[in-house]
Amino acid sequence: MTTLSRRGAMMLPFGLAGLTAACAPAARQMAMNADPTGRADPEMLSLLESYARLNPLPIETLGAAQARQQPSLADAVRARALEQQNINPQRPINSQQDLALTTVPNALQARIYRPITRSSGPLPVILYFHGGGWVIADIETYDASARALCAEAEAIVVSVHYRQGPEVRFPGAHDDANLAYAWLVTNAAAIGGDPNRLAIVGESAGGNLALNAAIFARDRRLVAPRTVVAIYPVGGVDLETPSYTRFANAKPLNKPMIQWFVANYTTGPAQLQDPRLDIVGRADLAGLPPVLLVNAEIDPLASDGDRLADKLRAANVPVTHTVYPGVTHEFFGADAVLTKAKQAQRQVGEALRTAFSAPADVPTPPRQGRRRAAM
Structure with a gap:
């Protein structure tokens, strides 16, 4: 010694x-x-x-x-x-099941999450679209988000994996999202759900798909979702917004990555004029159900949330827009280690439960306006 x-x-x-x-x-x-x-x-x-x-x-x-x-x-x-010595960070739910949806012409892979609940009747159903720029990621990558939605809303969650670029380019993922919603309208009861209490939720590129699926439901006169939740969605094609400029080098999402996603999903600049990609510039949002927008402060897509909120209000769509400070893109599913992820999940769960409990013909909108989450 x-x-x-x-x-x-x-x-x-x-x-x-x-x-x-x-x-x-x-x-x-x-x-x-x-x-x-x-x-x-x-x-x-x-x-x-x-x-x-x-x-x-x-x-x-x-x-x-x-x-x-x-x-x-x-x-x-x-x-x-x-x-942090947390060896089991997963949110507890009742069960999950992987299956292929009987969608035509493309069978879509999906995972059904069932909540722990005392309800003995049909449950509300959430159709969930994961992120990844329409190119990367899958159901497993966003498992935590789907579990949180299931637990917080006490609803069945159908998380769908859509076709991705560059193997299948625009509008492949968008067509698949529409197919998935049409499938849910027809098959909600078969999976123990209430076909009159549906919602659509998506993150990032999936937030874009969620808004577009709601537009599809409106245009095809399908049963409307009670609400749409778009979490840091891709809302437009302008890469010179304030947030793209301020957070061009942010992590885990930066401006060069978004340019790479666009290059791998589209066939050229002409497709960026399509209203399914340029929602804030070209889409008709009138007649949509209430929308909840959740954004992170440190995110090139933050300004897309501002612009979407303004456009939804202009179309007389009830909208709530919350920006969580000090967090980045992809924070929503990080509830195991982030307090603000837990807060955002509780907010989304409350909005979904409120929408599901309202009469079918008079949906209760969330509180209107843009608010900044508590520090």
Whole structure:
């Protein structure tokens, strides 16, 4: 056993101070690399640092197949939860079942989540579309979001995986979303759901699909969803908005990645004029059910939320728009490690339960207006 001299013992605090000082720049550099914007709150920053330690390659430099193999923020949530000694971060639900929807001409893969509930009758049903820029990610990547919706709304959730680019380009994913909603209208009762209490929820690219599926239901005169929840949705094609400029280098989503997604899903600039992609510029939103928009502050898509809220109000659609400060794109499914994800999930669950409990012919809109979530 080595024994310190009296002088060595006296010098030890200075040595530790020097070591701490030497480590401080490295810690600052780690934080800067994880959150180039410097806007993340402490919980979000810790999650972004966990994500950085997974060493994801820049999506915009890869082919689609390789991009789909990169670590996701969901992987970082699991890593961060383990760091906090949370070995089972999944939200408890009753059951889940993978199946293929009998949609024609394309059978779509889906996962049905069933809630823990005392209800003995048919349950409300949520159709959920995951994110990934219409190119990457799948049902498993967004499992936490679907589980949260199931638990918070006490509803059946049908999470659908749609065809993706570049193998199937626009409007492949949009057509699949419409097929999925038509399937749900016909088959809700067969899975234990109430066909008169439906909702559509989507994240990111899936938020765009959710809004478009509601437009499809309106135009085809299908049973209307009680509400639509679009979580940091892709709302337009303008990449020069304030948030695209301010958060061009944000993580986990940045402007070059969005340009890469567009290049892999569309066949050229002409398709960007389509109202299904340019919702804020060209879509007709009149007659839609109440919409809840959830945005993250640190996100190139934040301004899309502002513009969508304005357009929905102009079309006399009841809309609630909440921006959660200090968090990034993809925060919604990170409830295992983020307080604001839990808050957003509770907000969405409350809005869904309110919509499901209202009379079918007079849906109760959420409170109107844009509000900033509590710090």
